[in-house]
Amino acid sequence: MGFYLFKKVPLNLSSLKTKWNTVLFIVQLLLVFLNISTDSLLANITILLAYISIEVVRIVWANQIASFSKKLTYFEEQSMHFNDTFRLVRNERHDFLKHVSTIHFLLEKGEHNKAKSYLDELVGGYEETNLSIKGERGIVAGVLHQIYKKAKASGISVVYDFDIPLSALPLSDRHMVTLLGNLLSNSIDACEAWQQKTNESSLITVQFFKRSGLYIFICKNNTLPIPTNILDNLFHSYGNTTKSGDHEGLGTKMIQEIVQQHQGFLDFIFKNEEFSVKIKIPAMR
Numbered sequence: 038m039g040f041y042l043f044k045k046v047p048l049n050l051s052s053l054k055t056k057w058n059t060v061l062f063i064v065q066l067l068l069v070f071l072n073i074s075t076d077s078l079l080a081n082i083t084i085l086l087a088y089i090s091i092e093v094v095r096i097v098w099a100n101q102i103a104s105f106s107k108k109l110t111y112f113e114e115q116s117m118h119f120n121d122t123f124r125l126v127r128n129e130r131h132d133f134l135k136h137v138s139t140i141h142f143l144l145e146k147g148e149h150n151k152a153k154s155y156l157d158e159l160v161g162g163y164e165e166t167n168l169s170i171k172g173e174r175g176i177v178a179g180v181l182h183q184i185y186k187k188a189k190a191s192g193i194s195v196v197y198d199f200d201i202p203l204s205a206l207p208l209s210d211r212h213m214v215t216l217l218g219n220l221l222s223n224s225i226d227a228c229e230a231w232q233q234k235t236n237e238s239s240l241i242t243v244q245f246f247k248r249s250g251l252y253i254f255i256c257k258n259n260t261l262p263i264p265t266n267i268l269d270n271l272f273h274s275y276g277n278t279t280k281s282g283d284h285e286g287l288g289t290k291m292i293q294e295i296v297q298q299h300q301g302f303l304d305f306i307f308k309n310e311e312f313s314v315k316i317k318i319p320a321m322r
Contacts, residue, residue: 052099052102052103053099061091065088068088068091069088072084072088176210180213180214181217188241193229195242195243197243199246200246201245207318207321208318212295221256228241228258228260231310239259240258240259241257241258243255251319252319254316254318255316257313259310260310260311262310271289271305299319300319301316
């Protein structure tokens with residue numbers, strides 16, 4: 038009842054499917070009948086503990102399956118984005134000589150203004166791709182490029198200010214995708230809500246640099262006011278989210294777990310409708 042009333046952990050009981058939920062329910066029902074048929078206090082306590090243990094196993098097992106399914110779906114999406122980025126770079130390389138020939142033709146005809154406009158448009162597209170892929174390993178470039186495109190489609194400005202490539206972080210591809218994907222997706226969601234409320238343009242700034250043996254990652258974005266009860270538990274427990282709809286608040290806790298696994302430190306500040314997350318991770322592998 039405590040889990041249901043206070044929701045200190047997410048409940049994903051449907052992940053076990055009907056078969057296993059039925060088996061566990063039957064076992065618990067048998068324990069109830071056994072409890073009724075005995076007058077021994079010790080036996081009753083033992084049965085109660087067994088009943089509670091089964092429920093704990095059900096919740097933990099279901100959450101593990103739900104978490105695995107969520108991660109699997111997320112990585113499939115990121116793999117698709119990585120392939121899209123790879124195809125984009127390949128297409129740009131394939132068409133590069135054609136663009137050069139077009140510009141050369143326009144210059145030969147003396148149409149300098151058209152050549153300049155064509156070149157500006159071409160460079161703008163290349164800069165967008167280059168922001169995401171320069172110096173990054175493939176999986177990181179895919180995430181950054183996908184986030185950049187998604188933000189741009191929503192009218193959100195994104196600034197990547199990296200002293201060194203993000204790929205320098207001593208994280209596996211799996212952890213890198215989870216960390217970046219959740220942080221930046223949350224930033225986009227917050228900016229979209231802020232734009233709808235204020236009718237102003239929003240901004241996401243991502244900084245990455247190395248200082249005194251630490252990799253420092255900072256992400257800032259506009260956001261609507263966040264309730265104090267959410268802020269107090271953000272990044273520390275599941276089920277805390279400012280989003281409406283079918284959101285379980287898993288992302289922020291997953292971010293914190295990854296930072297802790299790498300002996301890092303996470304801090305966040307909400308001030309003047311701006312949310313800032315700072316992550317410090319030791320520069321060791």
